[in-house]
Amino acid sequence: MEKFTVHKGLVIPLDRSNVDTDAIIPKQYLKSISRTGFGPTLFDDWRYEKTGEPGMDHSKRALKKDFVLNQPRYQGGSILLARENFGCGSSREHAVWALEDYGIRAVIAPSFADIFYNNCFKNGILPIVLSEEKVDSLFSETEMMEGYSLTIDLEKQQVIEKDDLHTEATSFEVDPVRKHCLLNGLDDIGLTLQHADEIKAYEEKRKQTAPWLFS
Amino acid sequence: MSGKTLYDKIFDSHVVREEDGTSLLYIDRHLVHEVTSPQAFEGLRLANRDLWRTNSIVAVPDHNVPTTKANRGNGTAGISDPVAKIQVETLNKNCEEYKINEFLMDDIRQGIVHVIGPEQGATLPGMTVVCGDSHTSTHGAFGALAHGIGTSEVEHVMATQCLIQKKMKNMLVSVDGKVGPGVTAKDIVLAIIGEIGTAGGTGCAIEFAGEAIMDLSMEGRMTVCNMAIEGGARAGMIAVDQKTIDYVKGRPYAPTGETWDKAVEAWQDLKSDDDAEFDEIVRIHAGSIEPQVTWGTSPEMVLSVNAKVPDPAAEDDAVKSQGIASALKYMGLEAGQSINEIAVDKIFIGSCTNSRIEDMREAASVVKGHKVADNVTLAMVVPGSGLVKKQAEDEGLDTIFTDAGFEWREPGCSMCLAMNADKLEPGERCASTSNRNFEGRQGQAGRTHLVSPAMAAAAAINGHFTDVRDLERAEV
Numbered sequence: 001m002e003k004f005t006v007h008k009g010l011v012i013p014l015d016r017s018n019v020d021t022d023a024i025i026p027k028q029y030l031k032s033i034s035r036t037g038f039g040p041t042l043f044d045d046w047r048y049e050k051t052g053e054p055g056m057d058h059s060k061r062a063l064k065k066d067f068v069l070n071q072p073r074y075q076g077g078s079i080l081l082a083r084e085n086f087g088c089g090s091s092r093e094h095a096v097w098a099l100e101d102y103g104i105r106a107v108i109a110p111s112f113a114d115i116f117y118n119n120c121f122k123n124g125i126l127p128i129v130l131s132e133e134k135v136d137s138l139f140s141e142t143e144m145m146e147g148y149s150l151t152i153d154l155e156k157q158q159v160i161e162k163d164d165l166h167t168e169a170t171s172f173e174v175d176p177v178r179k180h181c182l183l184n185g186l187d188d189i190g191l192t193l194q195h196a197d198e199i200k201a202y203e204e205k206r207k208q209t210a211p212w213l214f215s
Numbered sequence: 216m217s218g219k220t221l222y223d224k225i226f227d228s229h230v231v232r233e234e235d236g237t238s239l240l241y242i243d244r245h246l247v248h249e250v251t252s253p254q255a256f257e258g259l260r261l262a263n264r265d266l267w268r269t270n271s272i273v274a275v276p277d278h279n280v281p282t283t284k285a286n287r288g289n290g291t292a293g294i295s296d297p298v299a300k301i302q303v304e305t306l307n308k309n310c311e312e313y314k315i316n317e318f319l320m321d322d323i324r325q326g327i328v329h330v331i332g333p334e335q336g337a338t339l340p341g342m343t344v345v346c347g348d349s350h351t352s353t354h355g356a357f358g359a360l361a362h363g364i365g366t367s368e369v370e371h372v373m374a375t376q377c378l379i380q381k382k383m384k385n386m387l388v389s390v391d392g393k394v395g396p397g398v399t400a401k402d403i404v405l406a407i408i409g410e411i412g413t414a415g416g417t418g419c420a421i422e423f424a425g426e427a428i429m430d431l432s433m434e435g436r437m438t439v440c441n442m443a444i445e446g447g448a449r450a451g452m453i454a455v456d457q458k459t460i461d462y463v464k465g466r467p468y469a470p471t472g473e474t475w476d477k478a479v480e481a482w483q484d485l486k487s488d489d490d491a492e493f494d495e496i497v498r499i500h501a502g503s504i505e506p507q508v509t510w511g512t513s514p515e516m517v518l519s520v521n522a523k524v525p526d527p528a529a530e531d532d533a534v535k536s537q538g539i540a541s542a543l544k545y546m547g548l549e550a551g552q553s554i555n556e557i558a559v560d561k562i563f564i565g566s567c568t569n570s571r572i573e574d575m576r577e578a579a580s581v582v583k584g585h586k587v588a589d590n591v592t593l594a595m596v597v598p599g600s601g602l603v604k605k606q607a608e609d610e611g612l613d614t615i616f617t618d619a620g621f622e623w624r625e626p627g628c629s630m631c632l633a634m635n636a637d638k639l640e641p642g643e644r645c646a647s648t649s650n651r652n653f654e655g656r657q658g659q660a661g662r663t664h665l666v667s668p669a670m671a672a673a674a675a676i677n678g679h680f681t682d683v684r685d686l687e688r689a690e691v
Contacts, residue, residue: 031298033253085414091349093365122367212470
């Protein structure tokens with residue numbers, strides 16, 4: 001997993017609430033047995049004029065020009081600004097793989113759906129919860145100023161807005177274990193297996209008290 | 216000190232270790248299907264890791280399988296989509312290599328993962344159950360802690376038998392009193408989501424309680440817990456009672472003999488203590504719930520069948536008003552339109568929400584002696600498993616459906632998410648017993664209205680939404 005320490009990037013505003021994982025990556029692409037290659041089909045139904053299928057050359061498909069990912073000013077963006085309950089619905093991690101493959105490193109929203117939030121951390125993407133007011137103001141800034149960028153410092157747990165006149169840092173919460181894994185790009189299976197003896201001891205005890213759980 | 220909730224009890228009994236509020240939670244049952252597992256198996260291989268406990272896993276292909284008879288009975292040969300076929304074959308190969316118990320496509324026990332788990336007794340009270348599928352909350356109907364996980368977590372559970380978890384908040388949703396005749400589990404859960412909203416349960420495990428919930432059969436309880444995730448909660452659960460125990464008894468994976476007696480004794484404690492404290496409590500009066508129909512593109516956009524489609528202009532909150540307007544545009548509906556006048560093109564009775572025997576019976580009792588309306592181009596019933604299908608056929612339900620003009624299909628997820636050939640065409644409108652009415656869920660630009668099996672059957676007969684309580688019901 002790619003480390004996340006300090007990231008500076010262009011902000012892409014996606015002004016919709018309850019964006020579900022079906023919208024992030026439609027079902028026809030879930031048939032893949034690979035973890036990569038989902039970037040070109042991120043937000044497929046909103047991004048292209050016609051329905052896509054796996055195996056197509058997506059670079060040749062007609063684009064919906066108004067959709068934010070298709071606007072020239074947001075090309076190369078790596079921070080997605082979103083509204084409440086982002087990532088609701090299906091548990092498909094393909095949604096996070098699509099964001100990652102597209103080049104998104106962080107998503108900022110007032111709230112996230114639980115499974116999506118969890119899936120982000122497993123793939124080097126930082127989901128950041130900021131207040132509704134702050135998110136509102138970031139939407140205004142992004143829309144007003146072409147090339148609007150933010151810096152995210154995970155160690156300091158800050159989103160930093162910086163222009164010629166001022167610098168403003170907004171703090172965010174992140175679970176210490178997840179932060180540690182993301183900062184160091186750690187594989188959490190390896191970490192868990194350091195406690196293999198404890199897992200075995202728990203299992204042995206449970207086999208005595210609740211044997212029906214083991215058939 | 217206050218007592219414990221059902222969630223607290225199951226969580227606490229599965230903690231292997233805890234540090235700074237983060238626990239390693241032991242997982243008893245891991246259900247696996249073809250869509251969210253291939254990358255997990257690949258990850259194991261790349262890291263040269265083995266499965267921690269093979270017999271904790273039960274696997275089945277369901278999302279991609281064809282549901283037409285002509286495409287079944289010959290293994291994966293009938294899957295016409297080559298990409299889907301590779302995915303199912305990959306599951307088969309992985310299960311063979313890792314010696315995992317899999318119910319193959321031709322096995323009568325094959326079906327939707329959340330139908331076959333309980334059906335086989337693989338889901339037991341007090342268990343922790345996970346699956347790479349958000350509707351794993353279904354299994355909470357058995358007094359189990361069950362939730363959906365992503366593929367990285369699937370790999371983590373395969374390799375360690377544990378999940379890294381922080382404790383969720385406790386939310387109680389009590390449906391007090393009795394529902395009126397013709398109001399089903401689906402109407403109850405849709406009404407709950409309408410009340411709490413699609414993010415109302417975020418960060419919580421929801422315990423469903425109250426007379427109307429405990430009155431439900433196990434099938435009905437599964438329908439309610441299934442849609443906990445549509446209210447934002449990863450886990451939904453219901454206390455164990457005699458119905459739970461009677462359902463589990465004698466199923467293939469269930470304990471027997473002395474172990475059964477011991478288990479039943481332990482299961483008596485699987486309910487929240489009287490003095491347990493919940494972080495949030497929602498009470499709903501069962502008597503006020505009417506048959507529900509979703510009108511928008513989120514499950515919280517739901518109303519009684521006798522209501523009118525909302526008007527965005529009447530909503531003060533600008534964001535909400537815009538949400539209503541864009542949902543109406545997508546759904547092709549007018550503000551103020553009566554819901555029971557909305558005509559439908561297709562009917563889908565199936566999915567992990569509503570494809571069990573009781574659902575089949577409910578729908579058949581409405582359909583019997585009638586014909587599907589002329590404006591309905593396709594009405595299909597997709598049983599949740601081979602065993603549900605057989606039981607329905609033994610009861611003669613299949614002929615009730617086919618006589619009326621329904622198609623009687625083979626088991627699978629089908630048009631709930633339209634990964635296989637069963638899908639809506641752009642602009643088509645469907646009365647569906649599934650769980651999500653998101654844009655494009657049942658096919659790009661398709662329009663989904665979530666309803667109960669009885670309401671879907673009523674819409675099939677009349678060609679538009681109809682209060683099923685106004686129709687005569689046959690004995691089935």
